Amino acid sequence: xxxxxxxxxxxxxxxxxxxxxxxxxxxxxxxxxxxxxxxxxxxxxxxxxxxxxxxxxxxxxxxxxxxxxxxxxxxxxxxxxxxxxxxxxxxxxxxxxxxxxxxxxxxx
Amino acid sequence: xxxxxxxxxxxxxxxxxxxxxxxxxxxxxxxxxxxxxxxxxxxxxxxxxxxxxxxxxxxxxxxxxxxxxxxxxxxxxxxxxxxxxxxxxxxxxxxxxxxxxxxxxxxxxxxxxxxxxxxxxx
Numbered sequence: 001x002x003x004x005x006x007x008x009x010x011x012x013x014x015x016x017x018x019x020x021x022x023x024x025x026x027x028x029x030x031x032x033x034x035x036x037x038x039x040x041x042x043x044x045x046x047x048x049x050x051x052x053x054x055x056x057x058x059x060x061x062x063x064x065x066x067x068x069x070x071x072x073x074x075x076x077x078x079x080x081x082x083x084x085x086x087x088x089x090x091x092x093x094x095x096x097x098x099x100x101x102x103x104x105x106x107x108x
Numbered sequence: 109x110x111x112x113x114x115x116x117x118x119x120x121x122x123x124x125x126x127x128x129x130x131x132x133x134x135x136x137x138x139x140x141x142x143x144x145x146x147x148x149x150x151x152x153x154x155x156x157x158x159x160x161x162x163x164x165x166x167x168x169x170x171x172x173x174x175x176x177x178x179x180x181x182x183x184x185x186x187x188x189x190x191x192x193x194x195x196x197x198x199x200x201x202x203x204x205x206x207x208x209x210x211x212x213x214x215x216x217x218x219x220x221x222x223x224x225x226x227x228x229x230x
Contacts, residue, residue: 001170034216036153043203043220044153055218087153091215095167097143097155 002026002090006100012108013078021103023071023088032092035064035073038102039084047086048073075105083107110134112204112221119227120194126226130187130204138162138182141213144189146200147223156202157189161211172198194228201225 003026013019023033031051036044046055048064051071061076075082088100116128130142144156157168157178166178177190187204201223208218 036217043222044217045220046208046216046218049208049214049216089153089217094215095155095158096169097158097215099153099155102152 001096002029002093002098004088004090004098004100006086006088006103008103009101010104010106012106014108015080016077017108019075019078019082019105021073021075021086021105023066023073023100025069025071025090027093028068029090029092031067032090033064033066033071034089034091035062036087036089037082037084038087044087078105110206110219112206112219114202114204114221114224117202117224117226119229121230122195122228124194124228125190125192126194128189128191128202128204128224128226130189130221132185132187132204132206135206135219136210137180137185139210141207141209141215142180142187143205143207143217144178144187145203145205145217145220146198147203148197148200151200154200158207158213158215159187160213191226194226196228199226199228 005024034049035047038044052064085102111133113131143158159178175193179188203223204221205217206219207213208216
């Protein structure tokens with residue numbers, strides 16, 4: 001099973017600042033990584049897949065990068081609606097499909 | 109628009125069974141793989157199972173293999189999860205999730221239901 005490790009667990013950022021979230025895989029997952037956003041009381045929402053492809057309707061301030069075992073999600077200028085928990089997921093080697101433990105982006 | 113509406117959750121004693129359903133609409137259900145993903149209270153996401161668009165293939169997480177069964181009825185646009193021999197650690201919000209790809213699943217989750225809560229407690 002591929003273990004996905006996200007860091008940091010919590011990221012404190014001021015509105016308008018840049019945020020970079022990290023995700024590390026226990027073995028190579030090539031570019032088969034997706035990112036999801038989850039707000040309190042809501043279901044997760046797909047943001048990015050295939051490392052860097054934005055899902056329909058996702059603003060351009062969200063971008064994904066990386067390959068192999070190291071990946072990152074960058075939010076270029078944080079808006080109030082971006083404060084949430086973010087999960088990475090690998091779909092290169094399954095079953096099982098695996099998620100990271102999440103990074104909470106909170107207001108500084 | 110795509111809608112996935114789960115039902116069937118509730119409180120059940122350890123060792124008992126529960127059957128979850130997911131009614132799908134707004135897309136051609138019979139051409140997409142669908143998954144169950146769960147989230148324990150205050151915890152992260154855990155993939156549970158997937159079934160292919162035509163029901164010919166099923167895969168499970170080790171934590172539920174042999175106890176849970178995923179199935180679908182394409183004539184009713186409905187996904188199911190039969191959960192047997194339930195344990196306290198199965199307590200979670202269960203999400204019905206649509207795969208992003210038609211026919212051959214890509215294992216990326218592009219639409220999620222709002223979830224149904226299953227609580228296993230004596």
